[in-house]
Amino acid sequence: MREELESILTDMETLSPSELPDLIGDLARVSAMAMARLRMPDVIPHQTPAPDSLLDVREAAATLGVSVGYVYRHHQEEPFRSFVKPFGRKLLFSRQGIQDYLSGNKRRRS
Numbered sequence: 001m002r003e004e005l006e007s008i009l010t011d012m013e014t015l016s017p018s019e020l021p022d023l024i025g026d027l028a029r030v031s032a033m034a035m036a037r038l039r040m041p042d043v044i045p046h047q048t049p050a051p052d053s054l055l056d057v058r059e060a061a062a063t064l065g066v067s068v069g070y071v072y073r074h075h076q077e078e079p080f081r082s083f084v085k086p087f088g089r090k091l092l093f094s095r096q097g098i099q100d101y102l103s104g105n106k107r108r109r110s
Contacts, residue, residue, distance in 0.1 A: 055093045
């Protein structure tokens with residue numbers, strides 16, 4: 001049994017008979033809410049976003065459609081600066097940051 005329910009059982013033993021109808025009503029409300037959740041579609045209420053991954057310079061260049069040299073030359077400028085993560089002498093790039101940048105700056109192709 002869940003720990004939370006064990007404390008309710010302990011409290012039930014000490015309640016006076018006049019307090020039991022309120023407890024039964026509270027338990028019925030909790031039960032109804034649980035039943036309603038079972039009937040709802042499978043939606044995770046507090047879904048956490050997928051963790052971001054880091055790309056090396058080659059992967060970032062390929063994703064952006066530019067050369068590796070271009071990335072090295074411009075990594076301290078916008079928009080790169082917003083998603084570059086220096087790691088010692090290496091440059092790593094946020095995959096999500098690049099995707100956000102690309103989705104906000106789509107160009108029409110003819």
